[in-house]
Amino acid sequence: MARKPIHAGVGDEGEANKERKGLWSPEEDERLFTQITYHGVSTWSSVAQLAGKILNFELVTDFWLRRSGKSCRLRWMNYLRPDLKKEPISKREEETIISLQRSLGNRWSAIAARMPGRTDNEIKNYWNSRIRKRRNAAGNKASRDGDSSTEPAPAEEDPTDAAPAPIPSRFPVFGCQLLDGAGGGISFAGSGSGESIQSTITQQNASDESEAEASGGGQSNMLHFLSFFDQDYYPADLLVDVPGAMDAWEII
Template sequence: MVRKPTSSRHGEAAGGGAAEEKERKGLWSPEEDERLYTHITHRGVSTWSSVIWFLDLTRLALHLRLRRSGKSCRLRWMNYLRPDLKKEPISDREAETIISLQKLLGNRWSVIAAKMPGRTDNEIKNYWNSRIRKRQSAAAGSGGCPTPGTVMEKEPTANAATVAAAPEAASPPPPPIPARLPMFSCQLLDGGGGGAATTQSPPNAGSSDISEVSACGGNGGGEDSSRDYCFSGGDVDGDGDMVHLLALDDLDLLVDVPGLLDVDAWDCELYRADYSTSSSMSN
């Protein structure tokens, strides 16, 4: 559910006054959303991971005269404004995926979110905390079989290796990932030409110029191998489509996760990464 940001909390500072220069907190007003969204889409969303202002969100906030911290701007964009976010509720299938991934990866929500295009870490985390964990503790309390994830209860940030090493009689540890050339699976994320993704997007959602950026993405050199890229040629209908790339190493890891490698969601054609010739991956 998406609430309208109409609380008195944000209303009190929106009109200016004594608190004019103080950093605003609380819910975002539609005006703030629009300002941030317009700016980012005009600059190119893809610049998110490689571009200037990404490295200086404080300056961005100042530039937009949003009395918000840079962190707050980033959070708002990542969790709410991004055009590639799915707006529909998490499906049963996605819930299964979350459970499986949480079991596999622990509470590494950002990593889990990276495997689920259109979903944010915050969304997944909230979903887990409010529903799945509750459901599981209820099941455990009623004496039923512990559902997946129960073993992770006191394991806040277990990494995949730790999980694999955990005594899990039911499921054997994932096979070791052999070293190889990086390969990718590809998924086209519709930026909002139709469908639910745009139903609640702020103004200009359909006119973003994301696709004008020739290449974007890369996750900044972290250990996670999931990457989002968008390409100039990828936007078929001009509405800001993105191509989501999943490194094959992840495919190995996730092959047992129900729903994740669903043909509906993933085009399982593989693309060999060719950094030397592909301008799309040049950054």
């Protein structure tokens, strides 16, 4: 199987109607994240189409995310989802994986379902790269020693015990700026773990609701602007206008 090694850019006119493959660029991540955060998922194929660039109150459809729905789903599930744990798998989790694999077999999605914040892909990769190897090594050693047992070897030192969990280098770092129509607003920046983003938005939402109630309790006409941008790639003053952004509050 041949996979293109390069970042799949966005807005590449030469490849205008081709479906993109390969690594996701931060810009694509931003669009997908924003799309799903605002509008949720009806079907994954529609997510890919709707995640166009939103600019100056217009949906610029020639910047559609040219990804398959399948690819969007995979990216969201394995990487962008806010509830994902970003720290390395701990010793305790490794024991859980071993135990669940023993009872469930290679049903990685079933195993992942029992491990909040972990994805099937992550668990599968972990199993294939470390545990299976360790078991094989233990098996080989046992056979050399005349012992046919293939029980997993006890885990060696756990790197996660020693060092604080690093943020994966490839994970996009999002910033967010929220402004109201009167020019006031808040902004924050953080890693794309999503938790910080979500909690901040939720807090703002709560205060927003109370403000709305205080001013009559009806639908506020106040304009809100919300943007997620990758601080490594975009200038901090990039601002994306989101028509109907108030709807997004209902999602979170």
